Amino acid sequence: MAQSNRSMDFQFRPWRGPPKVRSLWMDNALAREGGGAPRAFAGDATYDVCIVGGGFTGLWTAIRLREFDASMRIAIVEADLCGAGASGRNSGGTGHWWSKLPTLLKALGKEDATFLLNKSVSILDDMADFVAQNDIQCDLRRGSSTWTATSPAQLGAWNGMLKTAEKMGIEAPYTYLTKEQLREQFGSGPYYAGIVEGGAMRVQPAFLARGLRKIALSRNIDIFENTPVTRIRSDAAGVTVETAQGRISAQQVVLAANAWMAHLPEFRSSVMVVSSDIIITGPIPEILQERGLANRPGSRNSRLMLNYGGKTPDGRVYLGRGGGTIAYDAHIGPEFDYSPKQAKEIEADFRYLYPELRDVPITRGWGGPIDRSTIGLPWFGQLSDDRIHYAIGFAGHGVSATAVAGRAIAARIMQRTDDWTATADCLWRARQGSFPPEPIRYIGGHFVRAAVLRKELAENAGRKPSAVDTKLASLAPATVTDIATRE
Ligand SMILES: Cc1cc2nc3c(=O)[nH]c(=O)nc-3n(C[C@H](O)[C@H](O)[C@H](O)COP(=O)(O)OP(=O)(O)OC[C@H]3O[C@@H](n4cnc5c(N)ncnc54)[C@H](O)[C@@H]3O)c2cc1C
Incomplete structure (x- = not known):
């Protein structure tokens, strides 16, 4: 097994501030909430898991982690507002991978292709159940x-x-x-x-993202908004997530910044x-x-x-x-x-x-x-420091796939071997090519x-x-x- 490299150091591109134009969905979601100043991060803090990016991927991962462990210290650090990225701007079509079947078969063979396909279908019920149980008003149809x-x-x-x-x-x-x-x-x-x-x-995607945020907050997940992450460093002691105003030390980090992390060396050629x-x-x-x-x-x-x-x-x-x-x-x-x-x-x-x-x-x-991504499917992995997890490559088809990512990354952080880690393994094997x-x-x-x-x-x-x-x-x-x- 490859040795994890426990000393990484990389920077995010400077954040250019909130967009001048937001989606109608996000405007409606924020108007419905009626304001309340978002909490930004400053100072030094320690968490078990720090998630960079408060879109669907980050929010689902945090919520699924909490289901596994009631006492885990979890933070989400979001440059803008949760849901302000692709998650609050998309068209809300919550699909599956039926249309990717030929690619799945070619890359994985019948058994794993069928497994992934079924996972992509069953996640819809999983999401709908969560929305119903938690009374998230997101126009789910x-x-x-x-x-x-x-x-x-x-x-x-x-x-x-x-x-x-x-x-x-x-x-x-x-x-x-x-x-x-x-x-x-x-x-x-x-x-x-x-x-x-x-x-x-x-779904109305911004309603869903902001609804997930509300649930995450109610489950003692700390959410810091208006807080762009500037740099990530790791050494034997742990991983440090730096922002303009402070530092978070964490045992594990999840990169959930979607296209905004495509410039990182790990993703440059494949996204x-x-x-x-x-x-x-x-x-x-x-x-x-x-x-x-x-x-x-x-x-x-x-x-x-x-x-x-x-x-x-x-x-x-x-x-x-x-x-x-x-x-x-x-x-x-x-x-x-x-x-x-x-x-x-x-x-x-x-x-x-x-x-x-x-x-x-x-x-x-x-x-x-x-x-x-080159084949239109995402993948979830770990950087050469295996305490830093990520999900990327949703290719415009991420409303449900990010819910899969949340389950798979949470399972991996908990070192479980289950259907969701098997899903991540299949997606990993399906990756191919580069730009x-x-x-x-x-x-x-x-x-x-x-x-x-x-x-x-x-x-x-x-x-x-x-x-x-x-x-x-x-x-x-x-x-x-x-x-x-x-x-
Ligand atoms: C116009 C549009 C239409 C789409 N339509 C569909 C559709 O109908 N169906 C479908 O399945 N998918 C669709 N998608 C894709 C889908 O929206 C995405 O795949 C999904 O929302 C990705 O979620 P995410 O959490 O990974 O990323 P995002 O929601 O983009 O979240 C990433 C977050 O990271 C934050 N961030 C960035 N840099 C930093 C930093 N340095 N520090 C801290 N935080 C940072 C961002 O502000 C952002 O909130 C569409 C996308 C777009 C843009």
Whole structure:
């Protein structure tokens, strides 16, 4: 077994302050709480476990650790406010890894692929149970999830997944939507085909993150907000987490800072930071009713620059898209909070996908960073000092996977051997490949992104994309959809 290196020393990039634009979800969550000054950290303190980052990963890990040990001293240190990162900005689609089945099978073989798939499905019930038991008001809705083709080129995006399931002898939970169902649900939008499954879940993500924070506080987990971690050092005595105003000594540390830690040497080659961006209308329930869209389900299409979206309980319509701003060397600038350029491009998508809402204004938009891994699956590990744990690589698909991470990291810290550590082992083995170094990654990324955009716009318009664009687009890393197996 490799010897743990008990003397690490690395720095986080300087924190650039809270974003100027927050998500509507986060604004609503903070407004509902009605204020109360967050507690920042200063001085010296000692904890058993110190968690860096107060998003879903950090919060679930803290809560699961507490379930194992009532007296463990646990701290979460968050640069901004809990939920202010991707966790409070996402679209709330709480999915599983069915669409990753071909990748799972290829990387792990049938038994472990099935095991991981089942874990990714069962975590939804696990989350829903926790939300119900703790009365977290996060608009959790169980229901169907629809995967669509919004241009003829996207037809068959799911064939690889369905055929893999057949080959493995497992039944995929999807059914095809008929032409009539497509029309009934999506109106006159360009919906060419779709498959639907009934086990999906959706939440208002900032309500969930802030709800988890409340539960964590009630269970004696110390949460320090507005406290960016600047540096981490370790030696034989333990690990020290430094902030501008103080130092925390801990026996174990969890790095849960998502894309904001992608610059660390351990993650640089295997994580690429790209934005995902969302635009939203005002509340338009009457318009949706009048124009036959009141029952339109949340859905995603099969683009590489994946569109996802749905409607809120108060009748707003939102649409998001992955593959937005590319970060040079994992630098996350203000355009990752809101990018007028991305918002404009997504508005064009909105006008394409919702022809009935052509005249409805977009009232707001925001973005967030995505920690893209090469195969679109996360992994949970330990640095060369094995007292420093991490989870990364959620690739825009982390609402449920972070709950898996919380269970797996907590189990590992407790030195348990269980289903969750087995899950982490499988994900670890599934990792593969790396991204090119900078500046090739950034420059190449822009070429590929521009080609994908041109290709997909041509496909929307019914034109054949150029051979060069098709070739370049094939170099894009996997998203939720397994591009390698598209037919
Ligand atoms: C626009 C958008 C849409 C998305 N849609 C979906 C979706 O529909 N479904 C889905 O499953 N996933 C989606 N995702 C992805 C999902 O939101 C993430 O995978 C998930 O929230 C990651 O959680 P996390 O806790 O690991 O990271 P985060 O929530 O990003 O938390 C990391 C935290 O670390 C903090 N931090 C950073 N640096 C420091 C530091 N130096 N010191 C202390 N703290 C620090 C940050 O402030 C942040 O709060 C989307 C993401 C975005 C941005």
